[in-house]
Amino acid sequence: MDKKNIDWANLGFGYVETDKRYVCEFKDGAWDEGGLVDNGMITMSECACVLQYAQTCFEGLKAYTTEDGKIVTFRPDMNALRLQDSARGLCMPELPVEKFLEAVDQVVAANAAYVPPYGSGASLYLRPFLYGKNAVIGVKPATEYEFRVFCTPVGPYFKGGVKPLTIRVSDVDRAAPHGTGHIKAGLNYAMSLKNIVDAHDAGYDENMYVDPQTRTKVEETGGANFIFVTKDGKLVTPKSGSILPSITRRSLMYVAEHYLGLEVEEREVYLDELKDMAEAGLCGTAAVISPVGKIVNHGEEICLPSGMEAMGPVTQKLYDTLTGIQMGRIEAPEGWVRVIVDNK
Numbered sequence: 001m002d003k004k005n006i007d008w009a010n011l012g013f014g015y016v017e018t019d020k021r022y023v024c025e026f027k028d029g030a031w032d033e034g035g036l037v038d039n040g041m042i043t044m045s046e047c048a049c050v051l052q053y054a055q056t057c058f059e060g061l062k063a064y065t066t067e068d069g070k071i072v073t074f075r076p077d078m079n080a081l082r083l084q085d086s087a088r089g090l091c092m093p094e095l096p097v098e099k100f101l102e103a104v105d106q107v108v109a110a111n112a113a114y115v116p117p118y119g120s121g122a123s124l125y126l127r128p129f130l131y132g133k134n135a136v137i138g139v140k141p142a143t144e145y146e147f148r149v150f151c152t153p154v155g156p157y158f159k160g161g162v163k164p165l166t167i168r169v170s171d172v173d174r175a176a177p178h179g180t181g182h183i184k185a186g187l188n189y190a191m192s193l194k195n196i197v198d199a200h201d202a203g204y205d206e207n208m209y210v211d212p213q214t215r216t217k218v219e220e221t222g223g224a225n226f227i228f229v230t231k232d233g234k235l236v237t238p239k240s241g242s243i244l245p246s247i248t249r250r251s252l253m254y255v256a257e258h259y260l261g262l263e264v265e266e267r268e269v270y271l272d273e274l275k276d277m278a279e280a281g282l283c284g285t286a287a288v289i290s291p292v293g294k295i296v297n298h299g300e301e302i303c304l305p306s307g308m309e310a311m312g313p314v315t316q317k318l319y320d321t322l323t324g325i326q327m328g329r330i331e332a333p334e335g336w337v338r339v340i341v342d343n344k
């Protein structure tokens with residue numbers, strides 16, 4: 001198969017249209033067969049539930065070329081299950097896990113020419129999503145839904161080397177206690193846009209959201225979970241019912257314990273503790289881990305000892321191990337890597 005003529009190393013994180021996408025419709029209480037289509041445009045009623053009441057949720061995952069030339073995805077079953085959780089939270093029908101996996105496989109295989117080669121640092125980003133499609137004017141869930149998966153090649157996250165982030169403790173809340181923070185709903189992003197634009201204008205890379213009830217505990221950023229390394233070498237991640245359960249973060253916790261022999265804790269993390277941390281990072285599919293160098297809490301500057309030039313040593317080990325597993329250089333735990341195209 002010939003690859004597309006794309007400058008992989010200089011690709012950014014923008015939408016590049018590919019050849020095929022998968023569409024499956026829910027109507028009269030059932031999912032249809034579903035399949036690949038060419039058309040990347042959607043036509044729907046101006047009164048569609050998604051447009052009026054934001055009834056939509058999504059997923060994000062990547063396909064990679066491994067060292068031995070296979071095209072794989074990383075733990076797509078976890079994305080399938082999380083999409084089901086999100087669907088339940090928004091009164092949408094659950095898509096069967098098998099259908100999700102089949103959709104992702106088909107989109108990757110049909111767009112294999114867009115999967116960046118091994119070693120380029122680039123990958124094929126997949127965006128599965130589900131939305132209420134029929135006209136709804138009284139406030140109630142739609143009765144017809146579309147599930148769609150498209151993909152777009154994305155460049156290496158750290159172009160020209162890793163740059164630790166500077167983040168601020170936010171005065172705006174991302175998710176209410178007992179709200180929708182734990183599901184991957186588009187509405188969680190809609191309300192974060194103003195605050196991220198404001199953070200960038202003020203010179204920060206990201207917002208650190210805290211628990212709205214006491215404003216003393218760390219939650220997450222707009223689109224990534226936190227991990228911290230304590231000075232005695234433990235990996236700690238905040239625990240809260242309004243954090244979106246990152247698959248990257250959960251995988252890193254497993255890798256820390258089972259590959260690196262670290263002690264791992266998921267517990268409440270207080271703002272007061274941040275000054276005692278050795279390393280901090282943001283985790284999500286896009287970057288795996290972005291190191292945090294500085295946290296600004298209203299005038300108080302907390303500079304992580306790992307500094308502003310590189311990842312801390314434990315963060316680096318976690319990053320190398322997880323990306324090694326994804327790229328096929330390190331043996332993966334059972335079921336973590338799904339082979340879609342085996343070029344051997």
Ligand SMILES: *Cc1c(COP(=O)(O)O)cnc(C)c1O
Nearest residue numbers: 223224225244246247248284285
């Ligand atoms: C998607 C997302 C993450 C990261 O999850 P991954 O499964 O690791 O990509 C973290 N926080 C929020 C709010 C998210 O929407």
